[in-house]
Every structure is written in structure tokens, then in C-alpha cells.
Amino acid sequence: MKTGEIANLLGGKLTGDSEVEIDLVAAFDNAAPREITFLEKKVDHGQTRASCVLVGEDFDGQLPCLIRLKNPKLAFAKIAAVLQPPKKNIAGVHPTAVLAKDAFLEKDVFIGAFVCIGENTQIGDRTQIRAGAKIGDSVRVGMDCVIHANVSIEDGATIGNGVILHPGVVIGADGFGYVRDGAAGYVKFPQIGAITIEDDVEIGANTCIDRGALGETRIGEGTKIDNMVQIAHNVQIGKRVIIASQTGISGSTVIEDDCVIGGQVGFGDHARVLSGAIIGSQAGILPGKIVRPGVWWGTPVQPLDEYKRQNAHLKGIARLKDEVKALRQEITALKEPGK
Amino acid sequence: MKTGEIANLLGGKLTGDSEVEIDLVAAFDNAAPREITFLEKKVDHGQTRASCVLVGEDFDGQLPCLIRLKNPKLAFAKIAAVLQPPKKNIAGVHPTAVLAKDAFLEKDVFIGAFVCIGENTQIGDRTQIRAGAKIGDSVRVGMDCVIHANVSIEDGATIGNGVILHPGVVIGADGFGYVRDGAAGYVKFPQIGAITIEDDVEIGANTCIDRGALGETRIGEGTKIDNMVQIAHNVQIGKRVIIASQTGISGSTVIEDDCVIGGQVGFGDHARVLSGAIIGSQAGILPGKIVRPGVWWGTPVQPLDEYKRQNAHLKGIARLKDEVKALRQEITALKEPGK
């Protein structure tokens, strides 16, 4: 692809040769000729061998070939998807795969080795199902999905279009619910609800999303979930939510649209995070808590400002102790002036 | 099943038509006709289309058809297991499964596609082993178990009756133990011990339970473990213990019968939790700590009352600082009355 074409595609303003061939994307420091890179800073402090650099509109430095645009990192992500699209296996069903008789594959589906597809399950156009994925009965997988190796999708799950499930993901396992029956121990509460993953969701390796107990677990459109995240029964995640690795969300908690959740955060059950909230890593949210928009931190979670103030107070306790000790001495002196 | 039969089975007192047919269970708000639901509250504040409602003995509201009993939620769980039992594949061995010559299947076992069963391994009556599960050598799996897709059970593990392992569970991998050999780095300490899962244990997706180093790792009867829990070598978990998601238990720690452990809790090694203790989510238990019965919270873990008191004190530091400042001014005034 030529630099001129790239500038057109991205809607940027090219300075330099429009006929340079670009094959690959690369980081600024490691790029080679015939590669394109990007720079977020106004001035470059390094050197690059890249043949073309995407920069901001206010870029102030000197580079032989550059394209100015509003958001160079976003533009870089977009051109990377064109120049180096994710691997697509050629459509077809591997001879080792086991498909139920009434499983229905739409057009141009790829089914890898040792894949199982259950009864009454439907796989949408151009979806890729990699080796060893196990898809249960009555599952619906949309178009243009990539289901990676060793994923498990349990019966009745609904997966939208453009969904990516990384290796080891488990969708629709039973939630964790029991009723105590005295000395006899625990009786399993029914875990027979639905699980819906909307369009353009990406889910990281070994993440688990349980089905609803009686109701539904739902992950909203465009939401991105990192590795080893736990999402319990009946959780509702909105659209365009970001959830970093190892976070756990207890039953029936709601996270509304456009929230950003750090790593290793723990949510109690029946909490609600209002649209636009940002929650820092390792925070703990108590059951039933409502988290308003803004930046939150700590356990139990509090607004970042309060958290910082409290932390500063904590650091000041030693000084406070010394001061109280000094006051004690002065009062003693006042009371017993002769001493 | 008719409402009269259900009332008999559950030992409840029916008010209303005993001949209504019930097919399914459902949540109170979403139930449809021919479905049964339950209500834990004394009065209902909503409406249900369910044909029958399980309620407490002291229920005070108006419903066309209800069954009074001591614990309506428990009764609901029990009738759900009758009306909507978990899927059972028809017994048989899928032609793609690979069984060692001396693997021994008892009666009515189901073995799914791409399952491996190792040498000298025995699978009990009516146990279901779903697609892609890998079971090593000299493993003993009891009766009426469900081993879901892509589970791994390593050599020599012992699994009781009625055990459920959800997708991606790993039983009996090596524990994490090494001896430092100076500059040469770490030498693996032997991880050759036993791993025993007793009857009626349920283990959530992608949870890992390591084998003993030299001794045994054991999970007691009726214990329920959520997704992505880590249980290290030589841990002993008692009977009827509840462990929520993403909790980690270090080597040789003991959790006695009837404890309840929240999510994301971390246990140091060689700790001991006495029977009946309840530990809140995200708590941290130091190595060797003994946790007595009661409710515990925080890191390092402390009784919930103390935790709350300390948290209140923390919130009060700012006020304390102001008070000390005021005292300082008053003392200064006392010392220099002329000023």
C-alpha cells in the first residue's frame, strides 16, 4: 500500500513522497524501511527507520515522510487492521471435527480439528472456530467471530457478530448458587438461565462468564474483557465497557455503558456502576453499592480524591502522635509550674 | 407434575387447585403459566404469572395457588432439580474417544468426543465425561459425576461420587515448590503427592487444585468451589465449605468444615481456619494465622467489628488533627496570656 493511499484512507495530510510502499506496521523505535509507525508526542525525541510516521496535527518535528491527523494512535490501529489483518483460515470443516446432524453452518465458516458442535447449533458466515473448541447444543454464534483453541461454550449461549473469544474462555457454565439445607449441606440452586454476548465483544484467555441462574447474564456491544476475568450469574455489563485482567464481578451486579474497570477489582453482588465511572485496580465494591460517575479507588471503594486525602492523613499519624506527646508535656508543665 | 404432587413431595401445605400442571421453574417476575416460582418475603410486592408459588409458613399475601413451607428457596431448588434436571447424554463411548486398554468403565457411562482416559483409570456408574476432557493414568472417578469439556485430571487423582467439574478445571497439576541452589537458580521440589476430591463437591470453571508435594491435597464432602479458585499443594478443605471465585489458598493451609470464604481472598501457607468461620471478600490471611469462628474482614484479616471500628477511626483522623491544632493554640494562649 502506498503512503498516498494510506493518507487518503485515514483522512490525513501527507508531507513527503506519496509513492512509498508500506508493508507492515511497527513501533517507532524498532521500525524498518517499508514500515509505518506513529508518534503521539508533539516532537520526536528518537529516531526511526520507518518509511512513514503518523503524527498529530500540531506535530512540530522533522521527518522525511509523515501524515498529520487528529489521533495518530487511532489511525495507526486502523491501518494496522488493513496491512496486517488477523489470520483467517481457509473456510472448510476439518475432517476430525464432530458436528451434530442438525448443526447449521452458514457460508464460509472455518471449523478446526477436534472441534465439537452440538445439536441445533448455528454458526454464522465467515466465523472461524479453532482447534479443540467445544460448542454445546442450541448455541447461536454470529458472523465474523473468532473462537480460539480450547474455548468451551455451554448449551443455549447466544454470541453476536464479530465476537473474539481467546483460548480457554468458558461461556455459560453454571453460576455459583446454593441453598443451605441444615446439617445436610448445600443444595444447588437452579443455574438454567441465559447467556448473551452482544456484537464486537472481545474476551481474553481463560475468562469465565457464567449463565444466568433463572434470568440472563449479558455482555453489551463493543465491551472488551481481559484475561481471567470472572463474571457471575445474572451480571449485566453495558456497551463499550473495559474490564482489565483478574477482576471479579459477583452475581446480579450491573455495570452500565462506557465504564472502565481496572485489574483485580472485586465487586460484591447487586452493585451498580453508573455509566462513565472509572474504577482503579484492586478496588473493592461492597454488595449493593452504587458507584457514581467519576474516578474511584480503594477498598471499600471511594472517590480518588478522598482516597488520596485519607492516605495522606494516614502518613501523618506519626507526626500527630508526636504533637500530642508534646502537648501532654506542656500541659504538665503548666499544671505544675514549680517542677 | 401437578401442584398437589409437588406439595406432597416438598412436604408443604397447598392452598389452591391441586391439579394444575407445572412444567418449569422460573423467577417470580418472569414466570409464565405452567411454571412454579418462590417468594422469600412475607408479602409479595410484585405480580407473577406463575401457576404456583412456594412461600414461607408465615406468608401473608394473596396468591391464587401457593404452597407454604419452612424454606421456600430450598424447596424451589429441590423441585427445580426434579422438573429441570441437568442434561444427561445417553450412555456410550464416542468413537473418537481414546481409552487405554485397561481403562475400566462401569455401567451407563457417557464418554464424549476427543476424551482421553489413561491406563488403569476407572470411571463409575452413570458418570458423564464431556468432550475434550483429559483424564490421566490411575485416576478413579466415582459414580454420577459430570466432568465438563476440556477438564484436565492428572495421574493418580481420586474423585468421589456426584462430583461436578466445570470446563477448564485442572485437578492434580504439580504444586509450586522449589529449592534455591545459589546462583544456579531453582531446583524443583518433588510434587508427587495425592489429590482427593470427596463426594458431592462442585468445582467452577478454570479452577486449579494442585496435588500434594509429598502428602495429599483434599477437598471435603459437599464443598462448593467457584470459578478460578487456586488451591495449592497439601491444602486440606473440610466438608460443606463454600469458596467464592478467584480466592487463592497457599500450601498446607487447612480450612475446617462449614466455613464460608468470599471471593479474591488470599491465604498464606500453613494457616488454619476453624470450623464455622466466615471470611469476607478480598481479605488477606497471613501465613500460619489461626482464624477463629466468627466473621472476618480485611488485610491482615481481623474480626469484622474491629475492622469497622478501625475504619471509623481512619475516617476520624482529619477531625483529630483539627482538634490537636486547636489544643495547641489554647495551650499557647495559656502559656503566654499577655499575647
Next chain:
Amino acid sequence: MKTGEIANLLGGKLTGDSEVEIDLVAAFDNAAPREITFLEKKVDHGQTRASCVLVGEDFDGQLPCLIRLKNPKLAFAKIAAVLQPPKKNIAGVHPTAVLAKDAFLEKDVFIGAFVCIGENTQIGDRTQIRAGAKIGDSVRVGMDCVIHANVSIEDGATIGNGVILHPGVVIGADGFGYVRDGAAGYVKFPQIGAITIEDDVEIGANTCIDRGALGETRIGEGTKIDNMVQIAHNVQIGKRVIIASQTGISGSTVIEDDCVIGGQVGFGDHARVLSGAIIGSQAGILPGKIVRPGVWWGTPVQPLDEYKRQNAHLKGIARLKDEVKALRQEITALKEPGK
């Protein structure tokens, strides 16, 4: 193996019969005749039926057959590897395995049932790949590795010699990186970098190590990683690092050689842990933080001494409050002596 041979092999000094046959290793308390065990304490306070005991050079107790050496636990680990080496399947390719035409197996490789090996992938001498492991295209696995059941290795990964990957490990999945495109949501940042696991690394069950975004993720020689650890894109882990279970390391963070990291620790992105640091369990390291050698604890992480002091201060707040209250009364008395 005879006790005399063992003493020679380990470089220890035997006291007792050099002709006793030893078959197995065992713990001190549970050992049987024909077994060898070890004791770290100077005097034994228990009884053992072991035929031989490895003890320290300053051992002071009475045992019928013992071998004195510098580090009895290390010696025990070494002799265990000789007496009870890990299982080795006989070399060969299981007929159900699916190998790409140009996959290249070196000498004495074992490939289990339902294994996939992609195009242009190379497996080194004596490496064992267990049932259900999925290895992508252009992967290089070194010699003497053990890849356990249901492991997923994505395209282009490089795995050194003597590496052990436990069941469910995911190597080289996409990292978690997106660029926000206003109301349209998130665009995937390219995750096309490299992933390198150096020699003698051991990785616990269900751990995930993502590939670099544009650069490389690297795990250094002799590093040992426990179960369910998350390692994000572009992380650099040095040599001989220990990382306990459920720890999460965000993008581009560097952990230098010979560090020890506890369980459930969370690292923000772009942090750096200098060689020799020890970080306690559940600690939280802020993005960009530099952690110097020494012992660290808490969130945000601080030197253990400071953490302890601060914790003691915290415990003292109640007393401080009482003292301030008393001062207030005394000052009031001083100001109004008549009252």
C-alpha cells in the same frame, strides 16, 4: 539405589549402612522402609520409618542411617528427581494427532492424542506434548519440554529448552489494547508482537502470557510461575524470578532477575522491579513505580518496615483519640480553674 551411592551422588557424609536399598522419597512423618527423607532442623522431634535421612552438617540427633550435607532439602529435591523422575511417555506420534505437513519433529518426541501442530512449527528432541495441546503456526518448542494437556500456544511463539507448561496454559494470546474512537467505541490496537519463553521456565496451570503488542513479551531463564498468573503484553520478566499464583502484571512492566513475587499481587503498567526485590502477597504496585531491592508490602506498595510501622500507628488511633480527649479536659480545667 543404595544409600552409599546416594551419599556419593549428593556429596554427603553417610553414617550407617551403605548397602540399604532406597526406592522412593517421602516426608519425614509418613516415610516407610526403603524410602529416603530429609530433616531441616538440627534435632528431630518425631519418628520416621525411613531407611535413610538427609540432614544438615550440624545435625545433633540420633538416627540409624543418615547423610550429612549442607542443604538437606536441596539434596532431597535432587535425589527425588533421580529416584522418581516425572513420567515420560514413549516417543511417538498418536494416530489422532493432526500435524501440518511442514511441522518438524526432532528426535524422540512424544505427541499425544488430539494434539494439533501448525505449519512451520518445530518441536525439539525428547519434548513431550500431551493430549489436546494446540500449537499454532511457526512456533518453536525446544528440547526436553513437557507441554501438558489442553495447553494453547498461539502462532509464532518461541519456547526454550526444558520448559514445563501445565494444563490450560495460554501462551501468546492477544494483549489487551484498544484506542477509543469516540462514540463508536474501541478499535483494537495491533497485538502482533513476539512472545519468548526462555530455558527451564515452569508455568502453572491456566496461567496466561500474552504476546507483545508491537514488541516482545519475554520470560527469563529459570523463572518459575504459579497457576493463574496474568502476564500482559510487552512485560519483561528476568531470570530466576518466582511469581506466586493469581498475580497480575500489566503491560510493559519489567521485573528484573532474582525477584520473588507473592500471590495476588497487582502491577500497574510500566513499573520496574529491580533485581532482588521481594514483594509480599496482595501488594499493589502503581503504574510507573520503581521498586528497589528489599522487602515490600501493601497497596500502594511500601517497604515492609514502613508498612508495619504504619499498621501499628493505625492500631494506635483509638488510644490517641482518648489522649486528645483527656488533654482537652485538662486544658479546660486550666482555663477555668474555678469550675
